[in-house]
Amino acid sequence: MDDQPHIQIDVNGPYIVDGPVPLTEMAPVHTLNGEPVDWHVLGAIESEEWPAYLCRCGGSKNKPFCDSSHESNGFDGTEAADRRPFAERAVVDEGAHEQLLDDKPLCVRAGFCRTRTTSVWDLLALGGDPEAAERLREMTWNCPSGRLVLRDLDGNDIEPELAPEVGVVPGGPLWIRGGIRVTGSDGTEWETRNRVALCRCGGSASKPFCDGAHLRRHFDER
Ligand code: FES
Structure with a gap:
């Protein structure tokens, strides 16, 4: 295990989360009018193995973890996001x-x-x-x-002071908090930032980042 949390993106495969970092399920809190106003922690997610392999293709039957479905479902994980800071x-x-x-x-x-x-x-x-x-x-x-x-x-x-944490948003992206390094599948580092949302439905046109595709695809946890 590394000293610092780190996420390595596998080629057409999962996010490999290493280092001392909690995995937490967290969801938006909405007003009665349906407007999101805050975040609610639903609970800790325990990984049976470490590093933790988190699904990036959207096809795992064991979300948020990878179950190797990406090897047979034709997932193209090409990272097409703008690399400028x-x-x-x-x-x-x-x-x-x-x-x-x-x-x-x-x-x-x-x-x-x-x-x-x-x-x-x-x-x-x-x-x-x-x-x-x-x-x-x-x-x-x-x-x-x-x-x-x-x-x-x-x-x-x-910016808010955020401890390093990997948030799993039900039906949505991974919310990477607290400046965790993310390395692309070609070995190039993405800009390290305090708040980043990574695609886990497999449908973003701007991988590795979420672009809201989970809403269009009605991505769910099953
Ligand atoms: S990335 Fe492995 S099952 Fe989705």
């Missing part, structure tokens, strides 16, 4: 006290950035209002994919 890709919106960086192709359709009455962009435009600023942080930090990042006017990211 987030800061190079992101569009920057200027607020009075911070910037909001937005890399839209990373969107996983989690929906934390918008409600019926407001959005992170509306809140940013409200400038120094303390309540708006707090809500802006909450909404941005709940975005699992790291599509949205707040940055102060000195150029420092304003």
Whole structure:
């Protein structure tokens, strides 16, 4: 076992999770109007083996673990995501006290950035209002994919302190938290970030990252 958590992506195969890192089932909490507002930990997931092999093709009968179905279901795990750093890709919106960086192709359709009455962009435009600023942080930090990042006017990211953890979202992606290194199947490192969502339905056009394909495919856990 390595000293630091690490995820190695296998060629047309699973995520190989190594190092001291918990696997946790976690799901969005919704308001009565169906708007996601927070995350709820459902429980720890124990792996019978370590490193843990987590399904990436969506075809395992033993999710979230790999059962070698990828060897017979024709899974193409080609990693087609943009390899440029987030800061190079992101569009920057200027607020009075911070910037909001937005890399839209990373969107996983989690929906934390918008409600019926407001959005992170509306809140940013409200400038120094303390309540708006707090809500802006909450909404941005709940975005699992790291599509949205707040940055102060000195150029420092304003990020939550997340312990390294692999979150398994029922019917959704892996939520990789706390700056876990991810190495692609060709041996190239993906940018290490505080929040990353990895595809586990097998259908993303932007592998290894989730692009919301699980919603179109009605991905489930069975
Ligand atoms: S990656 Fe092995 S069963 Fe899905």
